[in-house]
Amino acid sequence: MPVTTKAIVISALKYGEADLIVKAYTFSDGLKTYMLKGVLKSRKGKFKASLFQPLTQLEIVAKHRGKGTMEYLQDARVAHHYENLHTDVVKSALIMFLAEVLRNSIQEEEANPPLFNYLENSFIILDQTEQIGNFHLLFLLRLSGFLGFSPEASQKDLACFNLLEGSFQEFSTNEYCIEGENLEILRRFLGINFDELSRIKLNQSSRRNFLNMLLLYYELHIEGFKKPRSLSVFNEIFS
Incomplete structure (x- = not known):
């Protein structure tokens, strides 16, 4: 069952040529790790790399399967736009x-x-x-x-x-x-x-x-x- 929750980006690590491994602290489930395929190369994909700058505040939709697993991120948008x-x-x-x-x-x-x-x-x-x-x-x-x-x-x-x-x-x-x-x-x-x-x-x-x-x-x-x-x-x- 997908969960909609606020999340704060902790880190985003490049994996391979085009993927990102994102760690985020979520309101619903604490620390979670997401694999984002192709985000660094696709211009038409759902996610932009700029969404995952450190400490960005997001609202996400994700499937959280359990502790110690790589989770699936369905959607993400900026929940609070920083000024500077x-x-x-x-x-x-x-x-x-x-x-x-x-x-x-x-x-x-x-x-x-x-x-x-x-x-x-x-x-x-x-x-x-x-x-x-x-x-x-x-x-x-x-x-x-x-x-x-x-x-x-x-x-x-x-x-x-x-x-x-x-x-x-x-x-x-x-x-x-x-x-x-x-x-x-x-x-x-x-x-x-x-x-x-x-x-x-x-x-x-x-x-x-x-x-x-x-x-x-x-x-x-x-x-x-x-x-x-x-x-x-x-x-x-x-x-």
Whole structure:
């Protein structure tokens, strides 16, 4: 039975001469993979490759047979048209980076409406805002909550934060306990929304160090997570 659902493109990988393997996070069934035959060569086909740019928001009709299978996509259309997310050079670099993080982070083939809504709304905010310097930091920090390892913030005034345990502590107990500037930045980001980001002023070095800390946090809590290959390009553009 075909299902009609909203979906967010995570990645599109060329396969052979003309095919695409598309991973998308769907509202109805979580992460799904679709094989699109001939999409890169056919001018008269149902699908255009431009539909499957990273983080594009779609409404799709698909047959979902089960977990771990390549699914069949019957129809797709853009559900939300971004203004500049794919045309602004800096935002384009940012979404490539975020899409790679999502590809390394999301593995469940089951519905998670709160996570889908978070992604959907976050990318609309990113498209509409001009203040994007700290967006990815708050995005990753808040995403960790939907993935099950949000920092426990009830005692955020304690002396250090244990990345391994995901909690604040009175004193350091292992090599993954952070103090100093990264700790102060973490405290400032906890509990704020995207419309409050302009209050946090960070220089290039501080932003990069905090991002590296967040990526380590992901590595510690998601099996198989690797730093995005796009990180070096992303850092270059944001420098």
